Amino acid sequence: xxxxxxxxxxxxxxxxxxxxxQCAQDMNHNSMYWYRQDPGMGLRLIYYSASEGTTDKGEVxxxxxxxxxxxxxxxxxxxxxxxSQTSVYFCASSEVGGEKLFFGSGTQLSVL
Amino acid sequence: GQQLNQSPQSMFIQEGEDVSMxxxxxxxxxxxxxxxxxPGEGPVLLIALYKAxxxxxxxxxxxxxxxxxxxxxxxxxASIPSDVGIYFCAGQSFQGAQKLVFGQxxxxxxxx
Numbered sequence: 001x002x003x004x005x006x007x008x009x010x011x012x013x014x015x016x017x018x019x020x021x022q023c024a025q026d027m028n029h030n031s032m033y034w035y036r037q038d039p040g041m042g043l044r045l046i047y048y049s050a051s052e053g054t055t056d057k058g059e060v061x062x063x064x065x066x067x068x069x070x071x072x073x074x075x076x077x078x079x080x081x082x083x084s085q086t087s088v089y090f091c092a093s094s095e096v097g098g099e100k101l102f103f104g105s106g107t108q109l110s111v112l
Numbered sequence: 113g114q115q116l117n118q119s120p121q122s123m124f125i126q127e128g129e130d131v132s133m134x135x136x137x138x139x140x141x142x143x144x145x146x147x148x149x150x151p152g153e154g155p156v157l158l159i160a161l162y163k164a165x166x167x168x169x170x171x172x173x174x175x176x177x178x179x180x181x182x183x184x185x186x187x188x189x190a191s192i193p194s195d196v197g198i199y200f201c202a203g204q205s206f207q208g209a210q211k212l213v214f215g216q217x218x219x220x221x222x223x224x
Contacts, residue, residue, distance in 0.1 A: 004154070031210060040121070042200060042214040043155070050210050058211060090154050098210045099143050099202075103154025 002026055006091050006104035013081045013111045021076040021107050023091030031094045032074035033058075033101065034066060036087040043090065049074055050098075081111045118201050118215030126223050131188040133218045135201030143204040144177050144184035145212070150197045158199075159186070188220075196222050 004025045013019055025032065034046040035058075045058030049068040063085060065077045074093075078085060088108050092101040118135045125131060135144070143162055147155035159170050161177035161184060168175055172189045184201055201215040 033210075035214075040216055042116075042118075042216045043202075044214070045211055048210055056210070092154070099145055099160060099204045099212065100157055101147075101155070101212065103156070105153050 004091055004093055004102055004104035006089075006107050008107060009105070011107060011109050013078075013109065015082060015111060017081050018077070018079050019081065020078075021089055021091070021109075022073070023075065023104060024073045025091075025093040025102070026072065027093060027102065028071070029093035029095055029102070030071070031096075031098055032068065033092040033094070034064070034074070034076045035090045035092065036060065037090060037106075038087050046076065046089075081109075083111045085109065086111045116201055116203055116213055116215040118218055120218060121216065122219040122221070124221045124223065125191060127191060127193060129191050131191055131195070131220060132185065133199060133201075134183060134185045135203075135215045136183045137203055137213075138182070139203075139205065140181040141203035141205050141213075142181070144175070145202040145204070146173075146175050146184070146186050147200045147202060147214075148197050149200065149217075155198075155200055191220075191222055193222055193224060196220055 007022045030051045033048040035043040047066040049055045052071045067075045091104045146158045149155040159175040165179045166177040174187045176185045198217045202212045
């Protein structure tokens with residue numbers, strides 16, 4: 001099983017550019033998440049989708065939008081990238097209960 | 113929002129030594145979790161704790177759910193080179209079931 005697959009693995013953007021990070025899971029999980037990881041800050045929740053058709057804001061949603069395309073796929077969009085969005089982004093999925101997260105391998109994003 | 117304070121932030125030890133790290137919160141959590149992140153990968157769940165006072169082992173790893181429900185501890189015995197990585201604690205509350213709160217991480221480095 002592939003688990004949680006994220007693309008791309010690396011991306012460099014200029015300030016103001018837009019892009020979409022893709023995520024897909026093959027574990028039939030209902031819930032999916034987007035986190036960002038910054039040095040000394042741990043993992044912070046951007047958005048999550050408890051089930052297909054629903055999305056909710058996490059701790060740091062400003063500057064991002066998400067789409068739960070179907071049960072397998074959950075994308076994260078940066079409409080106008082800013083240097084403050086330079087980070088490593090992780091997608092995750094979980095079973096019912098939401099505590100046992102399965103993470104993808106991450107996207108390293110640099111905004112110049 | 114809720115915050116977890118994880119300590120130490122980094123550890124440099126010799127192979128074979130035991131390791132201890134902890135996580136504290138100003139809020140009560142009903143579930144405590146410990147994840148490990150290898151370089152270039154997403155975090156992987158090590159141990160989940162569901163009851164105050166609970167002590168759970170996974171091989172050389174032992175974690176405890178503090179009796180106040182505001183802290184948790186992780187011990188690694190007889191460290192080996194593959195233990196290198198970043199260890200994160202995470203808490204889940206009843207109110208924010210889908211929103212795990214992560215600590216800042218403990219970076220473990222092992223000298224062979």
